[in-house]
Amino acid sequence: MxxxxxxxxxxxxxxxxxxxxxxxxxxxxxxxxxxxxxxxxxxxxxxxxxxxxxxxxxxxxxxxxxxxxxxxxxxxxxxxxxxxxxxxxxxxxxxxxxxxxxxxxxxxxxxxxxxxxxxxxxxxxxxxxxxxxxxxxxxxxxxxxxxxxxxxxxxxxxxxxxxxxxxxxLPAASDKDVKVTRFIPTERGDRPELSQAKVVVAGGRGVESAEGFSELVEPLADELGAAVGATRDAVDEGFYPAQYQIGQTGATVSPDLYIGLGVSGAIQHTSGMQTAKKIVVINPDEDAPFFQLADLGAVGNAEEIVPALIEAIRQHRS
CATH class of the missing domain: 3.40.50.620 (HUPs)
Incomplete structure (x- = not known):
């Protein structure tokens, strides 16, 4: 063989x-x-x-x-x-x-x-x-x-x-080698690794701020034991660190469940998550392209829907 x-x-x-x-x-x-x-x-x-x-x-x-x-x-x-x-x-x-x-x-x-x-x-x-x-x-x-x-x-x-x-x-180092003089490993959080997560909650520009991620995206992710992701627009705006970016210039994810909050559905992002088994979208713009890809879509503001969704999840578990 x-x-x-x-x-x-x-x-x-x-x-x-x-x-x-x-x-x-x-x-x-x-x-x-x-x-x-x-x-x-x-x-x-x-x-x-x-x-x-x-x-x-x-x-x-x-x-x-x-x-x-x-x-x-x-x-x-x-x-x-x-x-x-x-x-x-x-x-x-x-x-x-x-x-x-x-x-x-x-x-x-x-x-x-x-x-x-x-x-x-x-x-x-x-x-x-x-x-x-x-x-x-x-x-x-x-x-x-x-x-x-x-x-x-x-x-x-x-x-x-x-x-x-x-x-x-291995051969000895030569003049062509680049030496690492200092290495600081990324600290692991409590959430799953983005590329391996079974559930991903992602935020886009529609989340509007870093506080939107900390008050909406992260709480929903933690409730579901999910990883947090972001679109390139959200990263460019400084809402969330670049290491969590999903898409052509970021990570590729293929979770069982993907939930997008304030994500419009630009191909830059969807190319990195469209193989998800179930796609849920929450967006106030009913004409957002992401709804065409979604298995389930909710037209509305994440600020109103996410707290209600978290409460419903908690009641279902109790």
């Missing part, structure tokens, strides 16, 4: 949830080798979880200074493995992953497809382009085709595998 390499996403000693999606997508191409880049001892605590997700082999690509460098350790590890035993490579889409993918394509003389939403056994991939208005199937060449997978595009389907651990010594 062909070998397919997956670059493992991990942080603070834990797997990032998108790793499960990467392994699920890669299983269509062959036997998964999960590549963990880090300092010595990083991979061992992750091995069992990776095996449960479907990794037949786990490669610990290690160097003492791996956490102080960016891009090149990951590129070196994957290129060394694929040069020795050619096979497809699957990486998380994003600024970091796409940069690695481009460098690998040059090193391995293989094609690369970025931001795919599915990978097929014949090495083609599905892509959603032009603001997710057109679905296409794309082919890629080379002995080591490279794919970056859009987070949240597919549902993870773990299945146990051996997860045999191997080690790979």
């Amino acid at each position: 062909a070998t397919v390499y997956v670059l493992v996403e991990h942080a603070q000693g834990e797997l990032v949830p998108t790793t499960a999606e990467l392994i699920t997508a890669a299983n269509n191409l062959g036997e998964v080798t999960a590549v963990v880049v880090g300092t010595p001892g990083t991979a061992e605590p992750l091995r069992e979880a990776l095996a449960e997700l479907g990794a037949a082999k786990v490669v610990a690509a290690e160097a003492d200074d791996a956490d102080e460098r960016i891009i090149l350790p990951h590129t070196d590890a994957l290129s060394m493995l694929a040069a020795a035993e050619p096979g497809p490579i699957v990486i998380e889409a994003g600024a970091h992953g796409n940069e690695i993918a481009g460098r690998l394509a040059a090193r391995l003389s293989s094609g690369v497809l970025c931001d795919v939403v599915a990978i097929h056994a014949d090495r083609t991939a599905s892509m959603s382009i032009f603001g997710d208005s057109i679905d296409v199937s794309a082919a890629v060449g080379g002995t080591c085709p490279i794919y970056t997978l859009r987070p949240g595009a597919i549902e993870a389907k773990p299945h146990a595998a051996a997860g045999a651990l191997e080690t790979l010594a």
